[in-house]
Amino acid sequence: MNIIYSYLLEHIREFGTIEFFAKPAAAFICIVLIIFVAWFAHFVTRKIFLKIVQRIASRTKTEWDDILVRNKVFMGVAHLVPAFILYYTADFSYPNIHQELSELDPEVYKALSQDYYWGLTAILLKMARLYFTVIIVYVTNAILNAGLEIYNTTEYAHHRSMKGYVQLVKIFVFFMAGILAISILLEKDPTVLLAGLGAMAAVLLLVFRDTILGFVASIQLSANDMVKIGDWIEMPSHKADGTVIDITLNTVKVQNWDKTISTIPTYALVSESFYNWKGMEESGGRRIKRSVSIDTNTIKFCDTEMLGRFEKFDLIRDYVVEKERELKEYNKGKNLTDEDFISGRHQTNIGIFRKYLEVYLHQHPKIKQDLTFLVRQLAPVGRGLPIEIYVFSNDQAWANYEAIQADIFDHIFAVIPEFELRVFQEPTGSDFRKIGKHS
Missing domain, CATH: 3.30.70.100 (Alpha-Beta Plaits)
Incomplete structure (x- = not known):
């Protein structure tokens, strides 16, 4: 892209009337070209790579690869191709020098400034890194969803719900991705931002109070086998009497016999009493x-x-x-x-x-x-x-x-x-x- 940029800059300047427009025009054309190449590479990757993966998954006897395809894990991986293209072409408007800008002679710096954008590379690199961060979050989220769906196909899922734990991992991933995105935009070390969050610990405890309580409660519910999906529970204090249909980090959903849905905080099942009719169902009577x-x-x-x-x-x-x-x-x-x-x-x-x-x-x-x-x-x-x-x-x-x-x-x-x-x-x-x- 450096060669293409130099070529465009040189030939646009041959038109004397628009010589002042040569530098932004060459940069704009290169950016459009990079975006087009990245899009085309992604399009080809989806058409070839994803088709191959889907055919392989459909022909295998195992179910887990179909679940990975269904949760778009490989579609997220396909985004890495345009991300690498954007990253490695971001310096097209930066001269091929091995010195720091502060070490350049003022005359040389002035001469190079007429042909190159010093700050454009940094902006494009930030965008590429943010794109990588989004891809990592997308792929991680898809893998977690696929892993949960694969786990739900096993016999252990009936006794131990993992949805709450998966949600906790997602919260951690999104939190770390937010920290990384802020550090990229501010050009700061992520560890410095994390250290600064120590002062906000009290605020975070208040904001994520229900999440923390729900996490602790979900561990207790799972470890003590107190309730699982499919159990018939009765909790008069929350007007719940029916079958548990979902257990998340913060809530437990119960479909009552009249088909209404009662939503109970997960920690309420630990702090309050409820009836679980599982024993009756297991007795056969x-x-x-x-x-x-x-x-x-x-x-x-x-x-x-x-x-x-x-x-x-x-x-x-x-x-x-x-x-x-x-x-x-x-x-x-x-x-x-x-x-x-x-x-x-x-x-x-x-x-x-x-x-x-x-x-x-x-x-x-x-x-x-x-x-x-x-x-x-x-x-x-x-x-x-x-x-x-x-x-x-x-x-x-x-x-x-x-x-x-x-x-x-x-x-x-x-x-x-x-x-x-x-x-x-x-x-x-x-x-x-x-x-x-x-x-």
Whole structure:
């Protein structure tokens, strides 16, 4: 380019009328020529180099090279060609001398100044170096994105999210690139700028407070396996109840069951409590914990007629017969009179009802039998005696789980009258109207 610049300068000066315009015109033409050559070199590189890389990637069986192409890593590398062209042609307007400007004789310096631009080389070199910085950031960002995507294809990604760490590295890269760009523009040593940032440490801590807290929290979440993408979590304080769809350095996104998105600060998952239903999902079952309240006025001892009717029920026939035999032997040993009924042991309709529920649920095909299985009485309250069902369904899908739970309680409500029991229900307007008619 020095030769081309000298050639243009010499021939433009042959036109005497525009001799004063020869120097800027030659420099302008050279700059345009350099830009065109750099663009053309980049165009050719993209058409040849990238095509070759894409063909190789499409023919290989591995997925990582396709991911590199998809994230435009090689497209960033292709920008190095025009960057080198710009860098090595930046001194076209600088004379071919081996001395410092301060060592030149004033007459020589004046004579050379008529043909060359002393400051243009420095400006072009700055632009080329800034271009290199942008390329480095672009390629590094593309490699990090590709690396994260490659990692997400492995089995480890389901247990450990690396997105937060990748974002932290990106922040560091952009920060260092900004420092380098400023040092290039100011022509200062980057280490001097970094040393000056020590005085701004307090300000930086305030600016990047959430980032620092999020980074520490993401390490704790990952190290303690507290939450990962795909987990069902519930955090009432942030109105989140759904599946984790993204974990970043600063936020965790949860898609709630109503399809809304809740955004939770990453550090909040460490500093506050939340429910993670991962254990339930890994167990293979989903808990059913619901009670039905029995009107205590309908609880009573079973008479002979009632026991005879219960013996006709296949699910509890053996229990009723065996239990009645056991109680009769016990009462016989106590030598109780027929009038002393309450001093003996007798079966109750509520006890047989509880046993019926146990047998019914043990035979239910949708109940997981190897997990906690309870049919129990809760403390009686003003609204009757609660009989709680505490079991696990073997289907975790929400819709299927609700259907299983509804079917079970449909059956329970329908079968309760067969035991001469009644579900407790608070009085309604129709109940009061009935009382008014009879009074």
